[in-house]
Amino acid sequence: MSVERTFSIIKPDAVAAGKSGAILAKLEGAGFRIVALRKILLSQAQAEGFYAVHRERPFYGSLVKFMTEGPVIVIALEREDAVKKLREVMGATNPANAAEGTIRKCFAESIERNCIHGSDAPETAAVELAYFFCTLDLGL
Numbered sequence: 001m002s003v004e005r006t007f008s009i010i011k012p013d014a015v016a017a018g019k020s021g022a023i024l025a026k027l028e029g030a031g032f033r034i035v036a037l038r039k040i041l042l043s044q045a046q047a048e049g050f051y052a053v054h055r056e057r058p059f060y061g062s063l064v065k066f067m068t069e070g071p072v073i074v075i076a077l078e079r080e081d082a083v084k085k086l087r088e089v090m091g092a093t094n095p096a097n098a099a100e101g102t103i104r105k106c107f108a109e110s111i112e113r114n115c116i117h118g119s120d121a122p123e124t125a126a127v128e129l130a131y132f133f134c135t136l137d138l139g140l
């Protein structure tokens with residue numbers, strides 16, 4: 001398995017609760033290298049565009065409101081099998097179903113306010129990395 005990149009967001013709930021350092025430590029502890037990182041406040045248009053795939057879902061409006069309520073940390077991560085490994089380390093979308101020791105089990109509040117996002121496939125990771133980072137940020 002070759003070195004791969006994936007994209008993550010530490011969400012407003014975790015940033016506001018002062019958990020971003022602990023979450024970054026878990027990511028580094030799991031062997032991820034931080035390629036690029038930025039703390040930003042998402043605009044409504046940015047959040048709507050990022051989650052456009054969910055626009056027909058009943059929680060879309062609430063999700064966009066949540067993701068714009070305070071700063072997030074967007075991160076480009078690298079390691080072997082990064083997409084799959086990040087999803088393992090994050091745990092299930094709903095923290096109630098997340099395995100012990102996973103980031104969502106440790107830090108998430110609810111299925112919506114679930115503290116971290118991670119790309120679901122290598123193709124999605126490429127799109128999501130390009131949504132927030134330029135090639136110069138990514139050393140490309």
Ligand code: CMP
Nearest residue numbers: 054059063093111112113114116117118
């Ligand atoms: P994320 O991995 O960022 O992908 C989509 C997000 O939508 C998800 O994390 C949650 O924040 C949110 N989400 C997914 N399912 C639900 C749901 N059933 N109710 C509310 N929010 C949800």
